[in-house]
Amino acid sequence: MARRWVATRWGGLDGWEFQEVELPQPGPGEVTIRVTAAGVNPADYKHVSAPRPGLELPAPVGYEVAGVLSAVGPDTEIASGGGAVGDAVVAFRIAGGYATEVIVPAADVFAKPPRLDDPAAANLLLAGSTASQMLHTVGVRAGETIIVHGASGAVGVSVLQQAAELDVHVIGTASEARFAEVRRFGGTPTAYGPGLLDRAREAGHGHIRAALDCVGTDEAIDVSLELVADRNRIVTIVAAARAAEEGFHAINGAQPESAAYRDSVRADLLALAGSGRLQVPVARTYPLAEAIEALTFLKDGHPGGKIALLN
Template sequence: MAKAVRYNEFGGIDVLRVEEVERPVPGPGQVLVQVEAAGINPSEAAIRTGAVADIFPSTFPSGQGSDLAGIVAEVGAGAGGFAPGDEVIGFSQQRSSQAELVLVEAGNLIRKPENISWEVAGGLYVAGVTAWGAVHSVQLEKGETVVVAGAAGGVGSLAVQLARRAGATVIGLASERNHAWLRRYGVIPIAYGDGVADRIKDAAPEGVDAFIDTHGNGYVELALALGVAPGRIDTIADFAAAAKYGVKTDGGAEAGPGAEVLAELAGLIADGHLEVEIANIYPLSRVREAYTELEYRHTRGKIVLKP
C-alpha cells in the first residue's frame, strides 16, 4: 500500500484526502517512481473545483498533480533504459503525482542532475514548461521590452528569468515585498493596482513590445491599452479575455513539448543560469494547508509537497 492524494467529488480544499492505495504495477513503457517531491499548481485547484470540467473532465476517485521528482522503484518492459535507483524528474499525465508511488510513462522522465535539489526538481515541470511556452509565444527579440504580470509567482518568477536570457528588458508586476527579489534578476519591478499603466509607461518611455499575463483580472485589457499587439500578448490565466480579443494562450503544460523542454530547463538550473524559488514545503499529509497557501496568490515561487 502507498499514500496518495485523492478526492471523490468536485469541491474546495476540504474534499482532499490522503488515502491508502494499492501499490501501482508498471506496465510496458512505464516506470514506478518513489516520489521525493511533487509541486502544486493553480491549475490543479481549478480542475478540483470543477471550474474547467468541460476542458479537463474528472473520473472519481481522482488523484492530483503533474510535477514530480523521485527515485525509480521498478520498471516495466521497454522503459527507456531506466533502472531501479535512478534519480529522475518528470510529470504524470494522469493527475497522480501527489503520492508516495507514481506510475509514469518513460518518455515523461529525464535524469535528475546531481546538483538540483529534490524540491526544485519536483516543482519544475508545470511552472517551467508553462513559462518557457509563454516566453517563446511572444517572440521576444534582444532589446525589446516585455511586461510580466504576476512576476514573482511560480510561473512568473521563471518567465522573467527566461525573458532576461532572451535579451529583453523585463518589467515585473508584483507586490512591493517582491521588488528587491526581482531586481536581483535585472527585472524592473512595478507595483500593481491603481495607476499601474502610468507606472509602466514611466518605466518604458519607448513603449511595451510584449506582455505575459500569469494572473488574469484585467491584464489582457491593460496590455492592449498599452498598445501591445494581440499576437504578442500571452495569458495563461484569462481565457475569456483571450477569446474576446484574440490574444495567445500558449504555455499550458498539458499541451507543451514535455520532456525535451524539461531537460533544457533542468540543464539551465544545473549550470546556474536559472533559479527556482521554493516558497514552502509541506508533508503530503498537509496537502490542504499547501493549497490554502497557494490560493492566497501571494506566494513567491513554488510550493512543494514531500511524501
C-alpha cells in the first residue's frame, strides 16, 4: 500500500491529508516509481489554493521526484530510453510526487545522472526549466549583461548558472546576506532596496539589455522598466498583473506554450547537471510525513536553497 499527500479542499495546508492508496500495475506507456525524494516548490501549494480548470479534488500534490523504477508497463520505455526495474530515475511535470510510490507517464521519466544525489535530482527540473524559459523568452545573447531580481532564490540560482553557460553576465539582486551565493554562481550581486536603480546602472555600466523578475515586487518591476526600454526583453514569473498592464512577458507552467518549452529542455538540463555544470543547492530535507512542516518553512522564510521530502 502506497501513501501520498492530497489536497482535500481548496485553500491552505490544513486541507491536506496523508492517505493510503492501492496502486494498480502500470499500463502501456506508464511506469511506477518508488519515490526516494520529492522536490518542494511554491507551485505545490499554489496550484491547489483555489479551483482551476482540469483539476479535481482530492488532488495529489507534487510535480517532481527522484526514485527507482519499481514496475514498467508493457512495451514501455522511459524518455531517455530503456528503463528497467531498479533503475534510478528523475520525473518532472507529474502529478502526485509527494508519495511513497507513484504511477506516471514514461514520457516524463529520465535516467538520473549518477553524480546527482536524490534531493538535488528531485529539485532540478521545475526551477531549471523555468530559468531556461526566462532566458529564452528575453532572447539573451552571448556577451550581454542582464539583471535578475531574486538571484539567490531557486530559480535565480539556476538562471545564474545557465546564463554563464551562454556567456551572459548577470547583475543579481539579493540581500547582502546572500551576496556570496550570487557570486558563487557567477553573478555580480547588488542589494535591493532604495537606490537599486542607480546601483544596477553602475554595476551594469549602463548596458543592461534584459530583465528577469523572480520576486514580483513593485521595486523590481519599476527598475526593470527603467533599465530596459524593449518590453519584449522583460519577463516575470510572479507579477502577471503588472506584465499585462505594462506590456511585458509573464510566464507560468500552466500556459501550454510554457509547458511545451519546459518539457523540451528536460534532457538538456539533466545532461548539464550530470556534467557538474548545473548545481542544485539543497538547504534542508524532511521526512515525507512532514510535508506540511516543509511547506510551512518554505512559505514563511528564505530557505537558502531547495527543500526535499525523503522516503
